[in-house]
Amino acid sequence: MNLKSKIDRLIDESTILNIPLLFQLVFRYKFLSIFTIVACLGVTYHLYNKQVEVYWSSIRFSNLKEKSNSPMDAISVALGSEKSDRSFSSSVAEEVKALRVSMDFTRKVAKKVMKDDYFYNMNFNPTNNKTKEFFASSLIAECEKDETCLIEKLVALIPGFYSIEDPERTGLNFVLEVGTADKRTTEILLSIISDSISESRVDSIRMTYTDQRKSAEQLVRKEKKRLEDEQYLALIKNKEVLRKEIDNLQSEIQISKKLSLENQSLLSIAKAKVSKSNTMIKKQIDSRELNQDKKREFLKERIDNLRKDVNALEMLRFSHSTKEIEILNSLKKELRKSENELMKMGNKRSLASLNKFVDKTQDSVEESEFNFNVYKNYSETAKENSKELTLRNSILLDNLLLTQEKLEKLRPIVDFLKALESKVIQLKLLEITSTSDLKFDNFATFPVKSKKISRLMIFVYSFFFVMFTILGALCLRFITDDNIYDEADLKRIFPDIEVLGVSPKFEE
Structure with missing residues (x-):
């Protein structure tokens, strides 16, 4: 029987393999x-x-970040950061799972393991080999206490002792499982790896904030350079100087207006005095009327004196002599005469006082004219000064408005710079106060002793291993066997030959 016919006999259209033939081969x-x-x-x-x-x-x-109760979220909110600002570019679940293949992370774990007091007694035997070659003491001796060599060996071994799984496939809850040939080694590795995972997340979060801070600081420097090119600080200083100058000038203008008003009032008074004095000086006084007025004053004074003398003599009348009576009558006669003259002259206003006023006015008119001229000159000077101050105030106001317009154009840059500086401060605080967004349980499971492949799994593996091995061995033996064992083999080899019968078997 050729090879093709044997292969065709092993293959079945419905079951792929010819199951009855295989059972027959088992017994054959x-x-x-x-x-x-x-x-x-x-x-x-x-x-x-x-x-x-x-x-x-x-x-x-657990992944607290995805559960929205991360301590970093609370800190970020307290510092005024929006939640959208705290998103990260990669999933926490993917990052945590990738730690197992991270050389940096593994080296960090290896260095921590080497610092542990129990390190010399640790057992790093692979789970499928029982040798003393992988005890820590043997590794130290093999590397001859070379730290670099020892780290490299541990880096190659440690990833095989633990796994990070996401059994729920939600990216929220994870399980860190560690298995070694030594109970204490398992406990130490579990503690170190869990701490390292937490620290790794802190470093990752801090690095994120650090990168953001550096970017923000770079923008701050760029915007400050832009403001320097626009001479922003000089504009601010110029604005303050202009404001002070305008305030001082306004005060000066107010004082000038007040003094000008006071001078105007004094000028009006001086002008009135000069005008009145000039009027009085120009007024002509008749000398005849002035003589009569003087005579009238003389008569009034004489009458007063005569009346006093008459009254005095009449009080002493009872003892008067003839001569005294004659004197009294003479005085009375003189009194009547004077009274008659005064009545004839009439009781008019006295020009003597007016004459004295005119004389006095003439003495002070020069002083009034001097004051008037002083007030007038000051008023003219004040007007010129007021015009100059007003013009100067207008120029300063124009400069202030121009400066304010330039500052207003730069306001968006200034506001953006202030926001960036505030953001830099927030990021610095977040960078300093970064905490892990992973929460580990307080207690790990108690170390359980078992083999990596259980008896049940060994039984399952053995079953399939035996089945496939027997299948392969039988098929290979059948293909390479050219012996005829039954009638079916004969008919397949010689299909044209008719089988007449089967020879009997004889007992010896």
């Missing part, structure tokens, strides 16, 4: 089948016994 090649089964079981038994007894321990941790 029973010694091969038994040997294959025994060999496979021996191999699986050897593999099972070769496994190191592993102490498994695990701890759960």
Whole structure:
């Protein structure tokens, strides 16, 4: 039977393999089948016994960032940052899972392991090999206490002792599982790796804020340079100077107006005095009327004196002599005469006082004219000064408005710069106060001793291993076997030959 016919006989259209033929081959090649089964079981038994007894321990941790109760969110809100500002470019779940293959992370864990007091007694045996080659003491001796060599060996071994799983596939809850050949080694590795994961997240968050801060600081420097080019500080200073000058000038203008009003009032008074004095001086006084007025004053005074003398003599009349009576009558006669003259002259206004006033006015008119001229000159000077102050005030106001317009154009840049500086301060505080957004349970599971591949799994593996090995061995044996064992084999080899019968078997 050729090779093609044998392969065709092994293949079935419905079941792919010819199951009845395979069962027939099992009995035909029973010694091969038994040997294959025994060999496979021996191999699986050897593999099972070769496994190191592993102490498994695990701890759960949660992604607080996705649960919206991260301590960093609380700190960010307290510092005035929006929640949208605290998003990260990559998923926390992906970053945590990627730590296992991160050389930087593994080296950090290795250095922490080497600093532990129990390090010399640690067992780093792989889970499928029982040797003393991977004890920490052996590794130290092999590297001859070379720290770099020891770190490289630990970096190659440590990732095989732990796994980070997301059993719920939600990116919220994770399980860190560690398994080594030594219970204490498992506990130490679990503690170090969990702490390192938390620190890694803190470093990642801090790095994010650091990058943002550096970008913000770069923008701050750029905007400050832009303001320097626009001479912003000089404009601010010029604005303050202009404001002070305008305030001082306004005060000066107010004082000038007040003094001008006072001078105008004094000028009006001086002008009135000069005008009145000139009027009085120009007024002509008749000398005849002035003589009569003087005579009238003389008569009034004489009458008063005569009346006093008459009254005095009449009080002493009872003792008067003839001569005294004559004198009294003479005085009375003189009194009547004077009174008659005064009555004839009439009781008019006295010009003597007017004459004295005119004389006095003539003496002070020069002083009034001098004051008038002083007030007038000051008024003219004040007007010129007021015009000059007003013009200067107008120029300063124009300069102030121009400066304010320039500052107003720069206001968006200034506001943006203030916002950036505030953002830099927030990022610095966040950078300093960064905490992990992963929360680990307080207690890990107690280390449980077991083999990496359990008996049940070994049984399942053995079953499939035996089945596929027997299948392959039987098919290979059938293809390479040219012997005829039954009528079916004969008909397949010689399809044209008719089988007449089967020869009987004789007992010896």
